[in-house]
Amino acid sequence: MIDYQRIFHTGFLVPDLKAAMKEMGASLGVTWVTPWSYDPMSYWTPAGKAETPLLVTYSKQGPQHVELIQGTGFWASKPGVGIHHIGVWTDNLAAEANALVKQGWVPEASLLSPEEGWGRFCYIRPPSGGMRLELVSTEIKELMESRWV
Numbered sequence: 001m002i003d004y005q006r007i008f009h010t011g012f013l014v015p016d017l018k019a020a021m022k023e024m025g026a027s028l029g030v031t032w033v034t035p036w037s038y039d040p041m042s043y044w045t046p047a048g049k050a051e052t053p054l055l056v057t058y059s060k061q062g063p064q065h066v067e068l069i070q071g072t073g074f075w076a077s078k079p080g081v082g083i084h085h086i087g088v089w090t091d092n093l094a095a096e097a098n099a100l101v102k103q104g105w106v107p108e109a110s111l112l113s114p115e116e117g118w119g120r121f122c123y124i125r126p127p128s129g130g131m132r133l134e135l136v137s138t139e140i141k142e143l144m145e146s147r148w149v
Contacts, residue, residue: 002088002096002133009058009065009087011134013077017055017070030059030066033147044113045074060148074109074123085123085132093137097122108132 014020021032040051052073059066067087069075075084090096094117101107101114104127111119120140125132136144 001099002090002135004088006089007086008063008089008136009067010083011067011069011085011087013075013081013084014068014070015077017057017068020068020070021057024066024068025059028059028066030061032057032068033060033149036147041071041075043074043109043111044116044119045109046107050074050109058144058148062148065148085134087134087136089138089141090135091138093120093122093135094118097124097135100124 012020012024017035021035024030025032035055035057038054038056041054042049042051044050050073052071052075054069054071054075056070057068069084070077097107097110097114097118101124105124106127107114108123108125110122118135120137122135123132124135
């Protein structure tokens with residue numbers, strides 16, 4: 001099952017990445033890596049395939065990083081919404097996502113469909129709502145860590 005001690009980031013959706021970097025950086029005492037974009041980010045949802053442009057940055061400081069995402073669709077910022085998700089490393093994303101689904105957890109978005117093995121990330125929440133986990137495959141851990149320097 002999920003090893004909650006492997007949390008590595010808290011994700012926030014923001015309407016203006018540059019403004020959020022300035023505001024949150026000063027308040028939280030963090031600096032940011034150079035933002036990168038996905039244009040578009042293609043992803044799966046229970047309603048079908050979707051695409052959206054995303055602009056993303058992480059705090060350089062860790063081990064618990066702050067992630068800021070400016071986007072639309074699943075990643076659209078909404079007024080008054082706080083934390084969007086908690087990111088957790090997983091060595092076997094498909095097995096862990098499938099086990100959570102069997103327990104009633106609801107998949108919301110992933111790189112690939114469940115039938116295709118979910119891909120490198122999967123956003124999933126418990127049946128009662130509340131928290132949302134982003135399961136992130138350790139297959140991309142080295143890439144992610146290289147961006148935080």
